[in-house]
Amino acid sequence: MGGPYPLDSIITGDVRQLAQAIPDASIDLIFTDPVYDRIEDYRWLAETAARVLKPDTACLAWYSTPLLFETMQALRESLTYRWQLIHYKPGRVKEKFGAAGYCKYEGLLWYDKGRLPRRKFMDVFQSMPFQSAIAMCINHEWAKDPDALAKVIGAFSHPGDVIFDPFTGGGTVPAVCKILERRYLAFEIDPATADKARARVADTLPLLDGPSNNGFHLTAAPVGLWDGEPESGAAAGEP
Numbered sequence: 001m002g003g004p005y006p007l008d009s010i011i012t013g014d015v016r017q018l019a020q021a022i023p024d025a026s027i028d029l030i031f032t033d034p035v036y037d038r039i040e041d042y043r044w045l046a047e048t049a050a051r052v053l054k055p056d057t058a059c060l061a062w063y064s065t066p067l068l069f070e071t072m073q074a075l076r077e078s079l080t081y082r083w084q085l086i087h088y089k090p091g092r093v094k095e096k097f098g099a100a101g102y103c104k105y106e107g108l109l110w111y112d113k114g115r116l117p118r119r120k121f122m123d124v125f126q127s128m129p130f131q132s133a134i135a136m137c138i139n140h141e142w143a144k145d146p147d148a149l150a151k152v153i154g155a156f157s158h159p160g161d162v163i164f165d166p167f168t169g170g171g172t173v174p175a176v177c178k179i180l181e182r183r184y185l186a187f188e189i190d191p192a193t194a195d196k197a198r199a200r201v202a203d204t205l206p207l208l209d210g211p212s213n214n215g216f217h218l219t220a221a222p223v224g225l226w227d228g229e230p231e232s233g234a235a236a237g238e239p
């Protein structure tokens with residue numbers, strides 16, 4: 001499924017070369033956090049997503065607000081724009097974010113390969129106060145809040161799905177995948193960062209009874225994104 005790469009592993013190296021060995025149409029979801037000012041990496045991400053994603057699946061990527069226009073242009077060369085999701089971060093956040101000093105949100109671009117089945121969704125979601133700032137102190141300079149990622153991964157995938165994170169940094173996507181019983185394929189170019197991410201995932205415990213029978217996905221879903229079952233007959237222009 002992961003080609004030469006065993007599933008549930010964090011591979012050290014340049015994903016732009018290594019991902020060539022990932023089989024076509026083998027991935028259920030891409031969820032990643034590239035280096036924001038490398039627009040060429042978003043272009044590579046979209047091209048790769050168009051190849052490795054299964055039909056009618058999604059590619060989700062965090063972005064930098066000042067570079068939103070360029071980022072969207074790069075992604076839409078190979079994928080179809082679907083929407084933008086906003087993670088509202090209650091509590092104080094690191095000052096270096098945003099001209100205002102205390103930017104309380106971060107945005108996630110949602111592109112489709114084909115078309116993920118349409119469902120009603122909420123495009124703003126919230127996580128526990130202060131978690132983003134804490135994650136950045138503990139896991140990686142640019143670490144994401146695992147609670148926020150759990151909401152997104154819970155909403156966009158099912159247990160057993162394969163999630164590809166090309167730019168994994170501190171390994172937040174792999175750690176959340178382990179908790180939520182998703183499979184993952186992750187890459188990190190910096191060896192020391194990759195080692196730290198692997199150690200973190202090794203220390204991450206899966207939920208006691210699994211997400212499918214302890215109700216976790218039920219608690220995640222309402223704040224997460226879906227509000228109902230898949231719909232048919234979307235009005236033109238609606239996501």
Ligand SMILES: C[S@@+](CC[C@H](N)C(=O)[O-])C[C@H]1O[C@@H](n2cnc3c(N)ncnc32)[C@H](O)[C@@H]1O
Nearest residue numbers: 014015033140142143144167169170172188189
């Ligand atoms: C913004 S950070 C990701 C942080 C992550 N969201 C977390 O929660 O820890 C992006 C990461 O991508 C890695 N990276 C950049 N270019 C890469 C490449 N070509 N291949 C693999 N990893 C790369 C960087 O070393 C960095 O750790």
